[in-house]
Amino acid sequence: MNSAYGVVAIVLICTVTLAIGAFGLRLSRTTSDFYVAGRTVTPYRNASAIGGEYLSAASFLGIAGLVYTNGLDMLWFPVGYTVGYVVLLVLVAAPLRRSGAYTLPDFAEARLESTVIRKLSSVLVVAIGWLYLLPQLQGAGLALRTVTGAPTWVGGLVVAVVVVANVAAGGMRSITMVQAVQYWIKLTAIAVPAFVLLGAWLGDGAPSPAIARDTAWAEPLNGLAGQGHPVYATYSLLLALALGTMGLPHVLVRFYTNPDGKAARRTTLTVVALLGAFYLFPPLYGILGRVYIPELPLGTAADTLVLQLPGAMVHSQLGEVLSAVLAGGAFAAFLSTASGLTMSVAGVIDQDLLRRRLGRMTGDDFTVAQGFRLATVLSVIVPYAASRLIEPVGLATMVSLAFAVAASTFCPLLVLGSWWRGLSTVGAAAGLVVGGSLAAAAVAITIFAGPIPGWTGALLGQPAAWTIPISFATAVVVSLATPGRIPRHTARTMVRLHTPEDLALDRG
Amino acid sequence: MSNDARTEHDPFVALQDSPEFADLRSRFRRFVFPMTGLFLAWYFLYVLLSVYASDFMSTKVFGNINVGLLLGLGQFVSTFVITILYVRWADREFDPRAAALATTIGDDHR
Numbered sequence: 001m002n003s004a005y006g007v008v009a010i011v012l013i014c015t016v017t018l019a020i021g022a023f024g025l026r027l028s029r030t031t032s033d034f035y036v037a038g039r040t041v042t043p044y045r046n047a048s049a050i051g052g053e054y055l056s057a058a059s060f061l062g063i064a065g066l067v068y069t070n071g072l073d074m075l076w077f078p079v080g081y082t083v084g085y086v087v088l089l090v091l092v093a094a095p096l097r098r099s100g101a102y103t104l105p106d107f108a109e110a111r112l113e114s115t116v117i118r119k120l121s122s123v124l125v126v127a128i129g130w131l132y133l134l135p136q137l138q139g140a141g142l143a144l145r146t147v148t149g150a151p152t153w154v155g156g157l158v159v160a161v162v163v164v165a166n167v168a169a170g171g172m173r174s175i176t177m178v179q180a181v182q183y184w185i186k187l188t189a190i191a192v193p194a195f196v197l198l199g200a201w202l203g204d205g206a207p208s209p210a211i212a213r214d215t216a217w218a219e220p221l222n223g224l225a226g227q228g229h230p231v232y233a234t235y236s237l238l239l240a241l242a243l244g245t246m247g248l249p250h251v252l253v254r255f256y257t258n259p260d261g262k263a264a265r266r267t268t269l270t271v272v273a274l275l276g277a278f279y280l281f282p283p284l285y286g287i288l289g290r291v292y293i294p295e296l297p298l299g300t301a302a303d304t305l306v307l308q309l310p311g312a313m314v315h316s317q318l319g320e321v322l323s324a325v326l327a328g329g330a331f332a333a334f335l336s337t338a339s340g341l342t343m344s345v346a347g348v349i350d351q352d353l354l355r356r357r358l359g360r361m362t363g364d365d366f367t368v369a370q371g372f373r374l375a376t377v378l379s380v381i382v383p384y385a386a387s388r389l390i391e392p393v394g395l396a397t398m399v400s401l402a403f404a405v406a407a408s409t410f411c412p413l414l415v416l417g418s419w420w421r422g423l424s425t426v427g428a429a430a431g432l433v434v435g436g437s438l439a440a441a442a443v444a445i446t447i448f449a450g451p452i453p454g455w456t457g458a459l460l461g462q463p464a465a466w467t468i469p470i471s472f473a474t475a476v477v478v479s480l481a482t483p484g485r486i487p488r489h490t491a492r493t494m495v496r497l498h499t500p501e502d503l504a505l506d507r508g
Numbered sequence: 509m510s511n512d513a514r515t516e517h518d519p520f521v522a523l524q525d526s527p528e529f530a531d532l533r534s535r536f537r538r539f540v541f542p543m544t545g546l547f548l549a550w551y552f553l554y555v556l557l558s559v560y561a562s563d564f565m566s567t568k569v570f571g572n573i574n575v576g577l578l579l580g581l582g583q584f585v586s587t588f589v590i591t592i593l594y595v596r597w598a599d600r601e602f603d604p605r606a607a608a609l610a611t612t613i614g615d616d617h618r
Contacts, residue, residue: 072580073558079583083551086591090540234555242548262603265595272591276584498533499606 005320006147009328013185014162017335020178021166043263047270049176050254052183054081054271055278056132056337057139057303060186060330062396063279065302067286073234074286077396078279080238082272084245084403089268092246093255095418095497097264102256103344104249104410105352111417111497113487114425120432121413122352125249126379127436128406129345131443132248133338133383134390135398139303140334141387146304147327156387159331160380163338167346168373175339182336183274189329190281193310193322197288200313207291229458232465237400240464244403247410249348250340285309303395306330342379350375393447400462401443408435408467412475418497420476424486427479435471439463528609535605539597547590554579 059081066074101107104125109118137156144155166178201207245251255264289305292312296302307330310322350372358371392398412431416423442463451457459466479486487493557565558576565576 075580076555079551079580079587082584082587083547086547086587086594087544089591090544090594231555231559235552238551238555242551262599265598269588269591269595272588276588279584495529498536499529499609 003148005324006327009324010144010147010158010331013328013331013335014158016181016185017162017178017332018165020181021169021175023177043266044270045180046176046254046263047267047274048180048183050179050251050267050271051274051278052179052181052186052332052336053250053254053340054275054337055183055186055333056399057136057330057334058396058399059278059282060190060333061139061143061303061306062135062394062399063282064285064289064306065304065394066396067283068289068296068305069302072283073230074396075283076234076238077241077400078275078282080241081245082275082279083238083242085268085271085275087242088246088251088255089265092414092418093264093268094261096252096414097255097261098497098499099493102253103347103351104247104252105348107417108413108428111487111493112423112425112428113489114429117425117429117432118352120429120436121410122348124405124409124432124436125348126345126353127440128247128402128409129249129341129348129379130383130386131402131405132250132399133341133345133380134387135392135395136334136338136341137384137387138392138398139395140331142301142304142392143307143327143330143334146300146307147323153388156384159334159338160384162335163342164376164380167339167342168376175343178339179336182332185332186329186336187274187278189325189332190278190306193326194281194284196318196322197310197313198284201288201291229455232458233462236462236465239468240400240404240407240462242407243411243468244405244407244464246414247406248403249344250337253340253344282306288313301392301394303392338380342376345379346372346376349379354378390447398447401446404462404464404467405436405439405443407464408439408471411468412472416472416475416479420479421490421494422479422483422486423475423490424479424482424484426482426485427475427477430478431471431475434474435467438470439467442467532602532605532609536602539601540594543590543594547586550586551583554583 059078063074063077066077096107099107099110101110105118105121108121109115137159138152140155140159141152142155144150144158145152167175255267285306289309293305293308296305296308300308307323307326310319310326313319314322354375355371358374409432412435413428416431417428442460445452445460452460557579565574565579567575569575569578
């Protein structure tokens, strides 16, 4: 493959990202600007930004790879990613906006009036954020190697450096602009090559996928994903995606950047349309891959299928240009998702874990911006180091594990927190700890122990279906047992969460 | 810090106990919770159909397009339709009532 085009495309994307970030920097003045872009982002731009941030390495490269290797069941990934938004919108978006909090830990503290819960939530936000950043950095390494032959550590490093530069400099307002632009870059980068390739496929007489020798591929729920119990695995995955979206730190913060509840609803509607439009394409690459690349060359991950397909279908410069366009789009995906995640993780590290310690160490001889910048570097270095140490288990699989942890911890906290007056401080903490440790244990075993056969493997590989109910049950049972620990201002907080913004009550 | 004596006159608690507020919340719950259950059920049903009704799902509708594929695409469409339904409902039913409540309470409290 001619690597020149690919390098040009990737350099171009990184430069554009930095340039828009620098432009946004001049607009970012206040704290509110920094964290929630002054709550003045229009629904349409905000929706583009959400779409831009949400379409990660898993969406751009991972789904096509999964459809290619495992068959059409993998369409559940895109459906689940989209459904998560609707659940978030109808169940928790409005109460959360009204709480006036900027982040998940802010909400947890405001609702449960406990700094312990705040600390727990902070640790979870960082853990989920890192788990989600890991595949972005691994994906960047894979993509750059496929296009240019560079060693895998280079790609991850490029993304890490660009993201740190942008986040540390401009905060949320510049990130919002970067991401809004990147949604459209990604959609173009995946759609245009798809149409060209479809044209080539029709030109070849529309051959069928080479499934004759591998009939299971075309069957639904064939268990090719290495899970012995595909119905369970699919249900569990769907639950994780539907309920985990609300617990992803970088997703939630987007709902605060809307000026009011009505705009938040408009935003979600647009997001669902934008995501739906994008997700029509990755499966197409998976299916065309079945037609033109019956077997992937040894030593290449299925996650790189999207990048290899043009070269296999169009034997000319056109194929190389298309590959380069896709590589650029993939980098846009890594950069925008990683920026949003880094923004959220850094915010929490800065506010909850670093500031006081830094103050003690330096005798308060540092500025707020310096603290945030240090937090930004920390929040990228750790997952980058991990991405060098941990063998890739597949981009989409990795991301689904982050969803499972989010769904087993923040989903109960948010849903019970905004709908049940009986939630006690102890109950909420117990739910977070139990759900979080079970899900984290399952994730760790899945990553480090490799594939495990039978039910054990299925339950550990897709933990959401049992960890979510256990977490909910723990929170409810412990709350019922400790009615004395229900926060004293619960009635007041609940009114605030459920009264529309224009109600002229004191929200302070 | 607030104390129990103050809580008795807390406008927030008064609002929480008012029938209008209870009505607003129960309207919201009556619409949102069943809808959430219904659309999750619909996604789960699709998985079941793929496994246990594969003959039905592989029925050709036209050309190579079968029922399963159409319903699969329908998942995206239904997600969008559900969101539209919710947005419309909130605009038409919820917001005006909330605004009406806002004016009654806001006058007392300003």
